[in-house]
Amino acid sequence: MILVTGGLGFIGSHTVRALLDLGEDCVVVQRRARELPAVLAGARVEVEQADVADRDALLAIGDRHDITGIVHLAGPHPWLSVPSAPVEETRRVLDGLLNVVQAAQEWGVRRLGVASTIGVYFGATNDGPLHGDTPLLHEDTPLSISASASIPAFKKAGELLGGLLAGATGVDIVNYRISGTWGPLGHLDPFFAAPALVHAAARGTAPDLSHLMGPAFVEDGLDLSYVKDTGRAIALLQLADKLNHRTYNVGSGHATTNGQFIEAMKKVVPDAQIALPAGGDASHLVLDISRLKEDTGYQAEYDIERAVSDYLAWLRAGHQR
Known part of the structure; x- marks a missing residue:
């Protein structure tokens, strides 16, 4: 049985769905009580309400379930939920990670996967192999x-701590550097426009991009992954017989620009009001996913057009996000 922290959230629920589809049983740990999201409707999922920062509550779950692996996707965003208490919020994040590692050690789990982010690469020197004109x-x-x-600061620190603790505890701790992810149950991301563009097309309105950190242009782009692909990639990493590395990029392996996204959208919704001004930053963050493919056999199932169609159908079925 795989324990997934934050397993009723955005990426978490799709990861649980993928694990179930691959034949695994799952127990979900969620800090606040909530109903199963629609992607898990009818699924046989055990739900435990607990805060991973509460060590005793977390460890007690192992008395009720035979946990063989852990996917750690939970973690409050430091300083965002309690901006007036940065020290206490930081302590909660670090306690959560340490408690999950302790649980993995005491339960003798096979593998502990920990969510990281493409954001750790901000400021890195990108001189890898090329995808088109973009270094991977x-x-x-x-x-x-x-x-x-x-x-990104906490994810970098978490990767360093994970490496140290893996050696000290003998737990197989694996980092998932997750790219820009979008799709059902997601939020309007401040770093890329894709979710807002789909919401606008579903409503038949012009997109409201006021949530973005800056204006959006046609050439702006990023390594984007549809959440169903992201969840399946994480599930495959968790279940792989053998992993040869401690860190894996989880993404599409190519940049998707706003212009390409709009072009795909127009094929699905020809009258969508989603034009953006020309220009933008042609320098994109793109992940090399060779390790992921080699060690798990992963291949994306959703290109942009299929992903747009799937998300539009979801929103038009009455889901708010």
């Missing part, structure tokens, strides 16, 4: 010691 970011790419935002 490899897991061995040297990272900057600094971080401009709290989440």
Whole structure:
């Protein structure tokens, strides 16, 4: 049985869905009580309400379930949920990670996967192999010691701690550097426009991009992954018989620009009001996913057009996000 922290959230619920589809039983740990999301409707999923920062509550789950693996996707965003208490919020994040590692050690789990982010590459020197004109970011790419935002800073620290604890505890700890992910149950991301463009097409309105950190242009792009592919990639990493590395990029392996996204959208919704101004940053973050493919056999199932069609159908069925 695989324990998934944050397993009723955005990426978590799709990871649980993928694990179930691959024949695994799952127990989900969620800090706040909530119903199963629609992607898990009717599924046989055990739900435990607990805060991973509460060590005793987390360890007690192992008394009720035979846990063989852990996927750690939970973790409050530092300083965002309690901006007036950065020290306490930081302590909760670190306690959560340490408690999950302790649980993995005490339960003798086969593998502990921990979510990281494409954001750890911000500021890195990108001199890897090319995808078109864009160098690919490899897991061995040297990272900057600094971080401009709290989440990449904590993910970098978490990777360092994970490596140290893996050696000390003997737990197989694996990092997932997850790319820009979008799709059912997702939120309007401040770093890329794709989710907002689909929502606008579903409503038949012009997109509201006021949530973005800056204006969006046609040439802006990023390594984007549809959440169903992201969840399946994580599930395959968790279940692989053998992994040859401690860190894996989880993404599409290519950049998707706003222009390409709009072109795909127009094929599905020809009258969508989603034009963006020309220009933008042609330098994109793109992940090298060779390790992921080689060690798990992963191949994406959703190209842009299929993903857009799937998400539009979801929204038009009455789901809010």
